[in-house]
Amino acid sequence: MKGTVGELGEFGLIRELTAGLPRTSAVELGPGDDAAVVAAPDQRVVATTDVLVEGRHFRRDWSTAYDVGRKSAAQNLADVVAMGAVPTALLLGLVLPADLPATWAVELMDGIRDECHVAGAAVVGGDVTRGDAITVAITALGDLAGAAPVTRSGARPGDVVAVTGWLGWSAAGHAVLSRGFRSPRAFVEAHRRPEPPYHAGPAAAKLGATAMTDVSDGLVADLGHVAEASGVRIDLRGADFDVPAQMADIGQAVGVDPLRWVLSGGEDHALVATFPADAKLPARWRVVGEVLALAGGRAEVTVDGVRWDAPGGWDHFATE
């Protein structure tokens, strides 16, 4: 395809973006009408929305359009599974500069479509308009399939804290890219394209998870929301985290304690959940801490009993 999105025009672009979109059994009416119709057999629908802006959430010189698509879909679909729900559908709001090559928009959509396929969801609707900064607004929907939603407020003293998925890989990849390198490839790839453990979310609900969230801003920061919402203290054991040898090497090369990436790095969209101490967890869940009573203390997250003092999260209005 040649030309810019401006030359293609709104309706030409929508035609290109929606061509060949696969349907799933959940799609009762896909793109092209005033609204989509999606199956919600549970009689409740889980819904979440996120906005990504070029320069702030992605860079075109670091990530391909395809990777931006995968990543922006992944972070929304991860929020759905973090409730214990199965992703069903995704809607896309796109702001694109008129001089953007149309291929960029099509490849973005390819990435969104492929990530939806991994998660079992379908793209059912969207909107495109012109603007100066590429902006990707995504809403993801999901079905609880009879499970109670797993919120952030259900953690109870005595519960164990367990994680599944990747932790710190995206942050290590970001550190590599920030210094002008393109390898080690595994970490750069992890930054460009996270792989949330989609199946683990609904499975955790069935395993009796009492609270759950996905790690988007950093494990300590995101668990901090669980601690606050549940009115508990959460203590992590540093030694129970797995720091891969190659991540340790990168840490040494750039002068960063890799545990900081593991504990404070976001964007991998791992899942962290609390479970009753007697829950039988599959091997892919790693127990890394426990839930403690407040006992007059603060609802916060500690590591080996000490408050974690590395930057614990990400404020989207803070100056970088």
Added chain:
Amino acid sequence: MKGTVGELGEFGLIRELTAGLPRTSAVELGPGDDAAVVAAPDQRVVATTDVLVEGRHFRRDWSTAYDVGRKSAAQNLADVVAMGAVPTALLLGLVLPADLPATWAVELMDGIRDECHVAGAAVVGGDVTRGDAITVAITALGDLAGAAPVTRSGARPGDVVAVTGWLGWSAAGHAVLSRGFRSPRAFVEAHRRPEPPYHAGPAAAKLGATAMTDVSDGLVADLGHVAEASGVRIDLRGADFDVPAQMADIGQAVGVDPLRWVLSGGEDHALVATFPADAKLPARWRVVGEVLALAGGRAEVTVDGVRWDAPGGWDHFATE
């Protein structure tokens, strides 16, 4: 409230924006977790998304933040009722410059909340992030309550075409504002804050509407999508439209045939539907045309048998 959104910070801003958000019976879990949970008693959910960008869809010197909120919510909620569904929930993705007064964001939210109240929906989730251009991405959800979705593809030869709501008022108001005037107030208000006939959407489904859409890009343009999707020709009768005297006056003052606003003006979010000829329509529906067989002709909209030659719609990538 003093200060900018940057000074308030992401979490402070979210706290301000979600404070005092009303819940409805459809809200099983509101803002503050990974995702919201919304009732979907019909076992299907209607979902639609739209993005508004400052300078393209609204101007801060023409509209207050409150009006932008009302309007951006209205255009999404109108898409939900145009399927014959009852609006239940709305999710909001916001891009805001760090130097924007925080009051602007709070007033925008007030407008969104109030428009949701009119439509019977609740704000259940959102995301805010920093960027150069104010961008409002909204997703609205709705419930069909047992009705079949009224798509654009069901119009049949012999059906009548009927409209309800305002037509051309926003366009006339835009013409007034474009020329530096602030009155007549009714039209300026209609441009700043459309009033979609929310109740008429689900009611039309019960009245047997065969096709329906809301008028966002202009009646002829939007009915053109119905004609194409249904494989029919649609003929409107110019004399059956109501051109208010004051609109005619504005037309004379600015040298525009006001029927052009009625037929081509968007953003009022009137509803236009096709019904079987024997449908008993309440007085607020005005029959303005009929559905004809293609008979070898084009799937298009004519006015008094003639192709309407005024600009029929709005391409969001076209140069203004």
